Amino acid sequence: MKILKTCTLIFAVSSAAITVTRAQKAEPVTVTQSAKNKIDISIGGKPFTSFLYPDTLEKPVLYPIQAANGTLVTRGFPLATRPGDPTDHPHHIGLWFNFENLNGLDFWNNSFAIPADKKSGYGWIRTDKITKVQSGNKGVLAYHANWTNQQKQVILEENTRFEFSGTGDDRVIDRITTLTANTDAVFKDAKDGMLGLRLAHELQIPDPADQKFTDDKGNVTIVKGGEDKVANGTYLTSEGKAGNDAWSTRGVWCKVYGKMGADSVSIAIIDHPQNPNYPTFWHARGYGLFAANPLGEKIFTNGKSEKNLTLKKGESVTFRYRIVVHSGKQTSSVAWLNNTATEFGKTK
Incomplete structure (x- = not known):
């Protein structure tokens, strides 16, 4: 699949502007442990994000995430709700990594909203060890976690390394996650996975109609539509798919962008050639869920094909992603994203 080489005038910027x-x-x-189960990351002396891993959360997250200009690009709900925040999908918190169907357990949809008598159908990711904290021109945070059932029996061991970097306009997260099976582990092709990000209200695509979403267990969530004066975002993929048409399509990268205050803000997620089922499918929803899911092929292709991933005990798989948050007068250009994807693809 080729990376998009051209773009319309609305996305075009001069090569000189790209250089500047x-x-x-x-x-x-700077990467510092600021509290129990919380590690803060700042760039250029300004807050960027925090790694949160208390047992009260069903998975570890980066939350909140700020652009270089200080704008919060992630939704506040449910941890620190801001005025106007949509309150659907309480399991969408900051930036996370998990999956809807691993050995029959749902790791994706687990949250405080699941009744106690239904929790047995959901998995939990518990961080038990921080293995590296490093500050410098590039910040590093590494941790070990266990993917478990409610009885804390381990299905997978996770080792994740974050690499943080930034400039005056950009914030970059490289995430490298290796999952090792503690028992035979089957990722059954499912819609909800794997790298997820819940966007601030401004980056949603405005929609006048209510939207209804039903998960695989029949739980229904209504996302209210109407006269939304805040949402002004849209998507663009490396294959030229725009807006809601980005959903269920493949691409090397996808970006969401919109106006936040006086600046244009964009967030790009870039896939890596060594990831399973590259290039990924984009589970990019107008209501604010921005996710890369290589293992949701069945629903994304209307049943034409599917992608299940099986790990025998002791086997491993690695997922690599780059997330770029940009703020400034112009959104990240197609040419720049193509170059960045090429550079990221060379990393190991």
Whole structure:
């Protein structure tokens, strides 16, 4: 699949503008343990994000996430609800990584909203060890976690390494996650997975109609439509799919972008050639869910094909993603994203 080589005038910027906005000095990254089960990351002396891993959360998350200009690009609900925040899908918190169907357990939809008598059908990701914290021109945070059932029996061991970097306009997260099976583990092709990000209200696509979403267990969520004066976002993929048409399509990268305050803000997720089922499918919803899911092929292709992943005990799989948050006068250009995807694809 080829990376998009052209773009319409609305996305076009001159090569000179690309050079000016991107040829910036790297800013120092500080990674510090600020509280129990919380590690803060700042870039250039300004807050960027925090790694949260208390047992009260069903998975570890990066939350909240700020652009270089200080704008919050993630939804506040449910941890720190802001005025106007949509309150659907309480399991969407910051940036996370999990899956809807692993050995029959749902890791994706687990949240405080699941009744106690139904919790047995859901999995939990418990972080038990921080293995590296490093500040410098590139910040590093690594951790070990266990993917378990409610009885804390381990299905997978997770080792994740975050690499943080940034400039005056950009914030970059490289996430490298290796999952090792503690028992035979089957990722059954499912819609909800794997790298997920819940966007701030401004980056949603405005929709006048209510939307109804039903998960595989019949739980229904209504996302209210109407006269939304805040949402102004849209998507664009490396294959030229725009807006709601990005959903269920493949691409090397996908970006969401919109106006937040005086600046244009964009968030791009870039897939890696070594990831399973590359290039990924985009589970990019207008209501604010932005996810890369290589293992949801059955629903994304209307049943034409499917992608299940099986790990025998002791086997491993690695997923690599780059997330770029940009703020400034112009959104990240197609040319710049193509170049960045090529560079990221060379990393190991």
